[in-house]
Amino acid sequence: QVTLRESGPALVKPTQTLTLICTFSGFSLSTRGMCISWIRQPPGKALEWLARIDWDDDKFYSASLKTRLTISKDTSKNQVVLTMTNMDPVDTATYYCARIQSVGDAFDNWGQGTLVTVS
Amino acid sequence: IVLTQSPDFQSVTPKEKVTITCRASQSISRSLHWYRQKPDQSPELLIKYASQSISGVPSRFSGSGSGTDFTLTINSLEAEDAAVYFCHQTNGLPETFGQGTKLEIK
Numbered sequence: 051q052v053t054l055r056e057s058g059p060a061l062v063k064p065t066q067t068l069t070l071i072c073t074f075s076g077f078s079l080s081t082r083g084m085c086i087s088w089i090r091q092p093p094g095k096a097l098e099w100l101a102r103i104d105w106d107d108d109k110f111y112s113a114s115l116k117t118r119l120t121i122s123k124d125t126s127k128n129q130v131v132l133t134m135t136n137m138d139p140v141d142t143a144t145y146y147c148a149r150i151q152s153v154g155d156a157f158d159n160w161g162q163g164t165l166v167t168v169s
Numbered sequence: 170i171v172l173t174q175s176p177d178f179q180s181v182t183p184k185e186k187v188t189i190t191c192r193a194s195q196s197i198s199r200s201l202h203w204y205r206q207k208p209d210q211s212p213e214l215l216i217k218y219a220s221q222s223i224s225g226v227p228s229r230f231s232g233s234g235s236g237t238d239f240t241l242t243i244n245s246l247e248a249e250d251a252a253v254y255f256c257h258q259t260n261g262l263p264e265t266f267g268q269g270t271k272l273e274i275k
Contacts, residue, residue, distance in 0.1 A: 087264070157202075
């Protein structure tokens, strides 16, 4: 059974750095083709793709947030970490991690999301 | 790539047939996926690559299209389909989502 779970602070202050962890089970991020992305959703708004890390440690970022984001993985712990610097109230959102089984494929499994409020 | 969904909102009755469209600002071949997000839940995958069905998803959901124009069809709507529906493209980075279509069940 594939599961993903996001964890991190519910509240951060403006200018602080946010660190979110996606802990997953039921698959290995070492498997060829496997990827994990971070997506966020401000309250009542649409989804926004943030970053992706691939099985071979390739990393990709949203152009508009690239300077603020860092994604990394710890394969032995089955975790993917996203850091976002210089948080602002407009970054208030539910942050999701989601799995892709091959580049270009759909998100077939999502975490439950974690709401981060910047205030 | 900008994805524009229509309508933004629709109020429908149970057993009705619903069609949601997603238009891409440039051709994305068939790299278009559909999700349903029930209230206070994470999105769930309904259709991938425009028309491929997903194991465990009810057969009333189907998709079509290619290039720039795509359609999600829900046959015989059920109460549990009250949700927001999103399209999502993976033809190129950054991946993008449509703004969402909210379905209300009368």
